[in-house]
Amino acid sequence: MIQALLDGILVGSVVALGAIGLTMIMHLLRFANFSHAELLSIGAYAALVFDGIFAAVLPASKAAVGSLSLTWALFLAIIAAMVLTGLSAIVIDRLVFKRIRETAGPLSMVFASFGVALIIRSGLSLVFGLKTRLYSDDIVFAVTISTNPQLLIKPDQVFVFCAAVLIMLVLHLVLSRTTFGWALRAVAENPALAQVAGVRLSTVVSVTWVVGGALAGAAGVFHALDNQVSPMIGHNFVLAVFAATIVGGIGSVYGAVIGGFLVGIAFGLALVIMPPGYSPAMPFLIILAVLFIRPQGIFGEQR
Amino acid sequence: MSEPSTAPPETVPSETVLSVDRLVAGYVKDLPILREVNLRLTERSIAVLIGPNGAGKSTLIKAVAGLVPVSEGTISLHGRDIGGIRPDQLSRLGVSYVPQTENIFRTLTVRQNLLLVLRRSPSSSRRLDELYALFPPLAEKQRDSAESLSGGQRQMLAIAMALAMEPSVILMDEPSAGLSPKAASEVLAFTRGLTEQGVSVLLVEQNVKQALRIADHCYILAEGRNQVDGPADELLSDPVVGEIYLGGKRVGAA
Numbered sequence: 001m002i003q004a005l006l007d008g009i010l011v012g013s014v015v016a017l018g019a020i021g022l023t024m025i026m027h028l029l030r031f032a033n034f035s036h037a038e039l040l041s042i043g044a045y046a047a048l049v050f051d052g053i054f055a056a057v058l059p060a061s062k063a064a065v066g067s068l069s070l071t072w073a074l075f076l077a078i079i080a081a082m083v084l085t086g087l088s089a090i091v092i093d094r095l096v097f098k099r100i101r102e103t104a105g106p107l108s109m110v111f112a113s114f115g116v117a118l119i120i121r122s123g124l125s126l127v128f129g130l131k132t133r134l135y136s137d138d139i140v141f142a143v144t145i146s147t148n149p150q151l152l153i154k155p156d157q158v159f160v161f162c163a164a165v166l167i168m169l170v171l172h173l174v175l176s177r178t179t180f181g182w183a184l185r186a187v188a189e190n191p192a193l194a195q196v197a198g199v200r201l202s203t204v205v206s207v208t209w210v211v212g213g214a215l216a217g218a219a220g221v222f223h224a225l226d227n228q229v230s231p232m233i234g235h236n237f238v239l240a241v242f243a244a245t246i247v248g249g250i251g252s253v254y255g256a257v258i259g260g261f262l263v264g265i266a267f268g269l270a271l272v273i274m275p276p277g278y279s280p281a282m283p284f285l286i287i288l289a290v291l292f293i294r295p296q297g298i299f300g301e302q303r
Numbered sequence: 304m305s306e307p308s309t310a311p312p313e314t315v316p317s318e319t320v321l322s323v324d325r326l327v328a329g330y331v332k333d334l335p336i337l338r339e340v341n342l343r344l345t346e347r348s349i350a351v352l353i354g355p356n357g358a359g360k361s362t363l364i365k366a367v368a369g370l371v372p373v374s375e376g377t378i379s380l381h382g383r384d385i386g387g388i389r390p391d392q393l394s395r396l397g398v399s400y401v402p403q404t405e406n407i408f409r410t411l412t413v414r415q416n417l418l419l420v421l422r423r424s425p426s427s428s429r430r431l432d433e434l435y436a437l438f439p440p441l442a443e444k445q446r447d448s449a450e451s452l453s454g455g456q457r458q459m460l461a462i463a464m465a466l467a468m469e470p471s472v473i474l475m476d477e478p479s480a481g482l483s484p485k486a487a488s489e490v491l492a493f494t495r496g497l498t499e500q501g502v503s504v505l506l507v508e509q510n511v512k513q514a515l516r517i518a519d520h521c522y523i524l525a526e527g528r529n530q531v532d533g534p535a536d537e538l539l540s541d542p543v544v545g546e547i548y549l550g551g552k553r554v555g556a557a
Contacts, residue, residue: 179422182415186408192370193408195390196400197420197464 002149004268010157010226011240012264013164014040017219018237019244019256020171021089021212027188027251028208029101031109035092035116036216037241038234041124043085043217044224045231048128050077050084051135067155069136070225078163078221085217086210092116093209117234124231132228160222167218168257171211175253184208188251239283240267247290249300258298262286318345319382320503321367321398321472326376328366335374336362338527342505344472344520349494349504351518351535353511358524360507361403364474367505368400369393380472395423399465403476403507406461409450413441413460416449420467434463455486462493466502473497476507491517515539 022036054073055062061073096116100108142152175181186194187204195201220233244263248255263286270282290297321344329336336359344350352360365371367378369390378386380396388396408416417434421427435442438459444452449460458478465473478494479487487510494504495517508514515521518535523544531544538544 179418182408182411182419183422185410186419189408189410190405192390193402193405195370196368196394196402197408198391198394198423198468199419200389200391 001269001272003151004272005265006151006153006268008265008268009261010161010264011267012261013161014219014223014260015237015240015244015264016257016260017164017167017215017222018241019248019260020168020253021208021216022241023245023248023250023252023256024184024188024208024212026245028191028205029097029109031097031101031106031113032242033097034110034113034238035120035234036113036212037238038117038120039085039089039213039216040220040223040237041231041234042088042120043081043220044229044233045124045128046081046084046217047074047077047221047224048133048135048229050080053077054080064138065159068159069138069156070159071136074135074225078218081221082214082217085220086212086214089209089213089216090206093205117238121231121234128229128231130231132230134228135225154226156225160226164218164222167215171215171253180207239280240264243283243286243290246287246297249297252297252299255297255299320344320346320380321505322377322379323363323367324377324379326363326366326373326378328362328371328373328376330362330371332372332374336371336527337366339376340524340527341529342522344503344505346503347498347501348519349498349506349517350520350522351506351508351514352522352524353508353514354524354530357526359527360524361476362527363524364400364476364505364507368398368474370400394420394468394470397468397471398474399468399470399472400474401461401465401476401478403478403480407449407452407457407464409448411449412446413449413452414445416460416464417441417467420464424468430467430469434467437466438463454482455489458482458486458490462490466497470502472503472505474505477509478506479508479510479513488513512539 018037018040021039022033025033025036051071051074054076055071058073061076062071064071065075096112097109100112142154145151145153175185183194183199184204184207186197187199187201191201194204223233223237224230240263244259245256246259247262248257248259263283266286267279267282270279321342323340323342325339325341326337327335327339340359340363342350342363352363354360362371366373369385369388373386376386377384380398385393385396385398390400408419411419414431417431418427421430424430435445440456441460441463444456449457452460462478475494478490482490491510491513494506497504506514506518515535515538520532521535521538522532523530523538531538
């Protein structure tokens with residue numbers, strides 16, 4: 001039970017990182033972006049490529065960080081992957097979504113996002129193959145942190161959790177302490193007034209794509225670090241990320257974080273009470289429950 | 304005199320801060336709300352826009368603020384055409400807009416609201432102090448969320464945000480709406496005071512009689528067109544205008 005909770009919190013940190021970008025974009029551009037989770041896949045593969053490059057260019061970086069399976073090369077690769085994923089998010093916007101939102105309605109955007117998701121998934125499969133990959137072939141054994149109850153945790157998992165929390169903390173500081181963060185919040189609350197207050201809308205939209213993409217990229221690497229790199233990461237996470245967004249309330253960054261952890265924990269605990277085959281139904285159940293009890297989500301506002 | 308050989312160019316063009324000429328604008332293309340509206344706002348003056356609901360008063364000031372697309376006609380600020388300029392650029396050119404509702408950021412604190420507007424200003428802390436001196440209740444509540452302010456204080460914050468960038472023109476959409484009669488009079492009196500600091504104000508008001516008392520000039524719109532305009536004191540005492548637009552026959556006596 002406690003093991004399931006621990007695993008759930010870990011999954012939750014990945015879902016939360018993915019949901020932050022989705023909730024911001026859904027609120028700002030008023031469309032459900034079904035391609036957002038594919039940014040997790042982009043991040044995971046970008047890190048795989050950058051890891052190879054860094055390890056080849058700087059052989060010294062092949063040393064593992066402490067007792068983690070993570071090498072310094074991969075550590076740098078995570079940062080590079082975040083940057084690349086953030087940039088790819090804005091490129092996708094420029095190529096697809098920006099054009100559609102200038103000429104068509106929100107529903108067209110949703111359908112386009114399905115298309116974008118398919119293109120990314122197929123593109124990654126085409127380039128990297130359908131076979132799953134690992135960042136490291138070394139087997140890292142889980143450390144027993146308690147025998148009664150039996151609790152196992154891998155050092156990598158601790159790293160993932162800490163890194164995810166650190167990233168969220170940095171985002172929190174930016175949103176609450178910098179004028180740029182206030183501008184982001186102002187646009188989220190009232191775009192017309194924000195423009196009158198001197199905020200350039202297109203800049204905020206671009207930055208939101210980059211930040212949301214970078215966080216999703218990190219989420220993808222973090223998930224793959226504990227599992228495998230596969231073109232299906234995005235597909236596997238899309239509903240969880242949506243559920244987290246809806247639980248937290250669309251537009252709320254803090255809601256997305258809490259929603260992410262709740263969804264992750266629900267996933268973990270579901271494995272205890274029902275056969276694993278049913279776990280894909282979890283996000284649907286969560287979405288249904290929220291829509292019945294509090295349709296606007298925890299931090300969302302009624303529209 | 305009947306032949307205007309010396310064509311319309313105004314005799315005192317230097318005084319005009321904002322002019323709107325034959326403006327056609329609306330939210331949806333081919334569905335104009337404003338149909339060839341003209342307006343002139345002179346330096347250090349208040350022009351009030353009145354008219355029935357749906358006349359296009361708010362649309363007109365939103366079009367000037369850059370929030371409603373202009374399809375024909377011109378809007379010029381100090382002789383420069385500003386039609387089609389983005390709202391965020393306009394705020395830097397000295398045009399501030401105070402919407403009627405939702406005119407502050409509720410999720411930010413009072414201080415954050417002001418600093419957001421001032422974030423590109425090189426002297427933001429000096430300006431912040433000046434604004435607090437102008438509106439002492441805002442200084443007291445600077446760390447509170449803007450949502451916690453009373454109606455009058457919200458209006459104060461909205462006006463402070465508009466003043467922050469030291470604009471030459473302020474567009475105000477019903478600043479007295481939803482306020483107590485006392486607070487409404489205070490807001491209008493404060494607005495009058497702004498002109499002494501060199502600001503020109505284009506005001507939309509439902510509170511017509513009070514607005515006419517503080518305004519210099521008045522434009523009456525209906526169905527997106529100019530109906531009547533003239534000096535505010537003349538319109539206030541004009542019995543015909545009083546009966547049609549100011550609601551009631553005894554306006555002149557009020």
